[in-house]
Amino acid sequence: MTLIPQTSGNGLHVTYGGTVYPAEEIARGAAYELFGAEEAPGFEWAPRPGSTLPWRRFVHVTEVTAVQPAAAPGEEAEAPMLVPLHRERGWSYVQQLSQQPAAAGDPTLAAVRASAVIRRGTRMVKVLSARQLAGYVRGWLPHGFCYREHDVAHLRTPSATRVLRTDGTGGAEGGDVTYVLRWRAADPGDYDVPVGAAHRGLTELAPRDRLGGAVLGTGFVPSSGQLVPEFVTRDFADLPMPANATLLAYPADGAEVVLYSYQAEQRGWLRMVGPQWRHLLAAVPGLSPDQEYVPTGETPRSTQLVGGYADGEYEAVADLPGGFRVLAMTRAARYPVHWAARRLRLVDWRGAPCLVLREESGWLRLRLRRPDPDAVAQTGAQCQERGVYEAWAHAGEVTDDQVVELPYAL
Incomplete structure (x- = not known):
């Protein structure tokens, strides 16, 4: 094991590839930024003012073998993705499999x-x-x-x-x-x-x-x-x-x-x-x-979070990790809700299940819920970004128009 003696200023060191590097934590320990005094495979030249460590690399926590000192306990950690390793089926095998x-x-x-x-x-x-x-x-x-x-x-x-x-x-x-x-x-x-x-x-x-x-x-x-x-x-x-x-x-x-x-x-x-x-x-x-x-303006929302307090229903907000509460301007009225649900509007149009994003002058802006070649061809929906297809439809042409609530377990 090789030890690089310089520090990054926070006392944190990470062992990567058999070498101990000064490091800084990223995303509460999900990744680390490593610093080096000399060029090494995968490191980039990125000098910082006042630092004697001009080489830098980002690595995921799963790529390191030790962290010293260990991160202080905080909120619940995310479950890491687990890859079962085998003598003949290592990480590279799983990565290649994921692309097929x-x-x-x-x-x-x-x-x-x-x-x-x-x-x-x-x-x-x-x-x-x-x-x-x-x-x-x-x-x-x-x-x-x-x-x-x-x-x-x-x-x-x-x-x-x-x-x-x-x-x-x-x-x-x-x-x-x-x-x-x-x-x-x-x-x-x-x-x-x-x-x-x-x-x-x-x-x-x-x-x-x-x-x-x-x-x-x-x-x-x-x-x-x-x-x-x-x-x-x-x-x-x-x-x-x-x-x-x-x-x-x-x-x-x-x-x-x-x-x-x-x-x-x-x-x-x-x-x-x-x-x-x-x-x-x-x-x-x-x-x-x-x-x-x-x-953000007064554009009607395509979805709404609602919740219950006492005997009434109110617009709610997710204020995590704390929970859900009434959406209110004054702190005294931000009561925790005892139930919460996401509300949205669904329709069918030309045989395709859709979400209603907004309504303007009798026309509906729709998004396909299950994009496929047939639905795209039948509706003429345009791709807005990866996987997201939208189109305009006259309100009189849609069927099975309904507002649904998807409850959250509190």
């Missing part, structure tokens, strides 16, 4: 995928383009493909996060910075794994009809070197934005910059970034870097 659509039913691959689970309060992330960031600042809600932060915490630079993009640009737009939405899962039932018959249609869509990477049907991101489990929001629906969700930026040096924090009671985003980082917002269309607070 025909292996979706393989027992080993299914066991690995099943070990990555979402619990209430799990931090979720979605990598965004500059255009998507502008949409979320103006009122978009979490939807579509997303990932546990625990599984992707080591992917910090624009080049590394390219495999997680959903917009189909491949990272060409805003190439020197990555934008990310991070929020806490309100309930595991809000998410699906894109495998099995219910999602087979995604794997059958032709390249001309989709954006972003192909959906493999194995539950993993298409990648030549990563083993990242992916999730989709249930039925591709919007999810209510939890309190204290954040919009982040990762510039080329891998630093995490908090751009905005969601203020649920004010229905808007509070700018958190200081003057030295506001240039990261220059590529975001229609957004002034100097704007302190950005309201």
Whole structure:
């Protein structure tokens, strides 16, 4: 074992590849940033002012063999993804298997995928383009493909996060910075794994009809070197934005910059970034870097979190890990609710099950709940991002119009 004596300033050291490196913790121990005085395989030249360690590398916690001192106990840790290793079937074998659509039913691959689970309060992330960031600042809600932060915490630079993009640009737009939405899962039932018959249609869509990477049907991101489990929001629906969700930026040096924090009671985003980082917002269309607070507007919500207090029903907010409470401007009225549910509107149109996103002058903006080649052809729905297909329909043409509630177990 080789020991690199310099420190990163926090006293934390990580053993990686038989060498002990000074390190900094990322995402509460899901990954580490390692520092070195000399060039080593996989390390990048990234000098920092005042540091004698100009080489840097990000590694996932599963790649290290020891952490000294151990991280202090905190909130409940996420369940790691478990890969059963065998003399003839190591990590590389499982990674290659994850890239083969025909292996979706393989027992080993299914066991690995099943070990990555979402619990209430799990931090979720979605990598965004500059255009998507502008949409979320103006009122978009979490939807579509997303990932546990625990599984992707080591992917910090624009080049590394390219495999997680959903917009189909491949990272060409805003190439020197990555934008990310991070929020806490309100309930595991809000998410699906894109495998099995219910999602087979995604794997059958032709390249001309989709954006972003192909959906493999194995539950993993298409990648030549990563083993990242992916999730989709249930039925591709919007999810209510939890309190204290954040919009982040990762510039080329891998630093995490908090751009905005969601203020649920004010229905808007509070700018958190200081003057030295506001240039990261220059590529975001229609957004002034100097704007302190950005309201999401009065656009009708496609989904709503409701809850019960006393004998009444109120709009609620997920304020995790604490729980669910009444959405109220005054602190004294933010009562904890004794039941909570997600409410949304469903319809059928031209034989395709859809979600209603909004209604305007007798027309409905719809999103396909189960995209497949037939549904896309019959509805003429356009791909907005990976897996997300939307179209306009006249309200008089839809059938089975209903408002449903999906209860959360409190």
